[in-house]
Amino acid sequence: MTTGTLQPIEAAEPTATITQPDPGHVPNKPRRSFETAAKLKPKEHGAYAILGIPIVTSLLIAGATVVGVCVAAASIAGFMAHEPLVVALGHRGSRAQRTTPAARKRTLLLVGMMIFCGSTAMALGTNDVRLSLVACLLMAVVSFIIAIAGCHRTAVGQLWGVVGLSVPCVPILLAGPTSPALAIQLWAMWLIGFTSTTMAVRSVIAAQKRSPRVTHWIAILALVALAGSIVFAGHSIAIVTAPMLAMSLLLLIFPPPAKQLKRVGWTLVVGTAASAAWMITIT
Known part of the structure; x- marks a missing residue:
């Protein structure tokens, strides 16, 4: 019997297991946190009209004097x-x-511009202009305090905003040939008009929330009666409030849906521009 030599059996090489990638698997990526910087423009869009339209109107009435500008x-x-x-x-x-480092820089720039222009107007203006500028400054301080206290969206806060934003028209008018009495009358007309439009917008919002609107009705009707009584007393200047009061009454009687608030705002701007044109014409 023939015996053969036993050959050692080589150990099998380990086979590597190849794992196919899962096509639905998304590898984890390092997360990055993005923080959006706060917007630095005023958020109350109606405030632009309350400030801007009386300023432009006053410059057209009194002329673009150095003090007025x-x-x-x-x-x-x-x-x-x-x-x-x-x-x-x-x-x-x-x-x-934290996310808006430009806020401090922009504040310093704008406040510096305000101080420079205000000081120039104070130095070059008449005593009437200076007195009205002091009143403007005090009203601006109160408006800032109201905003810091978080009351700027209340009815009182918004109505005070009407006062503070529209009052610069007085020193601009006084910088020209306008008499103090007429300057105060024109400002009073803006107060009547803007108070009515402010209450009208609040009425539209209240209607969407199904909240009572008695206060809005009383306020706007009282303003209409006030303007009418001024006209019948022989002061025709109050007729300039008619477009703004008419728009306010329309919104009060037929409040549109909340999604049309932007259109409401532009409608009120058109009414305000009509009042401004009328004011320029009769003065």
């Missing part, structure tokens, strides 16, 4: 500085303050 520039700079100042002070939250 300085008052207009100071008012616009102060208005535009409001939001970045609030952000820089942290009253829009710590996140907005």
Whole structure:
């Protein structure tokens, strides 16, 4: 019997297991946190019209004097500085303050422009202009305090905003040939008109929330009666409020849906522009 030599059996090489990638698997990516910087423009769109239209109207009535232009520039700079100042002070939250480093720089720039233009108007203006500028400054301070307290969206806060934003028209008018009595009368007409449009917008919002609107009805009807009584008393200047009062009554009687608020705003701007044109014509 033949015996053969036993050959050692080589160990099999381990085979590598190839795992096919799962086509539905998405590899984990390092997360990055993106923080959007806060917007530094004023958020109340109606405020642009309340400030801008009386300023333009007053410049057209009184003429573009150096003092008047300085008052207009100071008012616009102060208005535009409001939001970045609030952000820089942290009253829009710590996140907005952290993600918007430009707020402090923009605030300093705009406040500096406001101080320079306001000081120039104060130095070159008459005593009547200076007195009205002091009143403007005090009203601006109160408006800022109301905003810091978080009351700027209340009825009182918004109505005070009408007062503070429209008052720059007085020193602009006084910088020209307009008498103090007429300047106050024209400002009073803006107050009647803008108060009615403000209450009309609040009425539209209240209608969507199914909240009572008795206060809005009383306020707007009282303003209509006030303007009418001024006209019948022989002061025809009050007729300029008619377009704004008419628009306000229309919104009060037929409140549109909330999704049309932007269109409502533009409609009120058209009514305000009509009042401005009428004011320029009769003065």
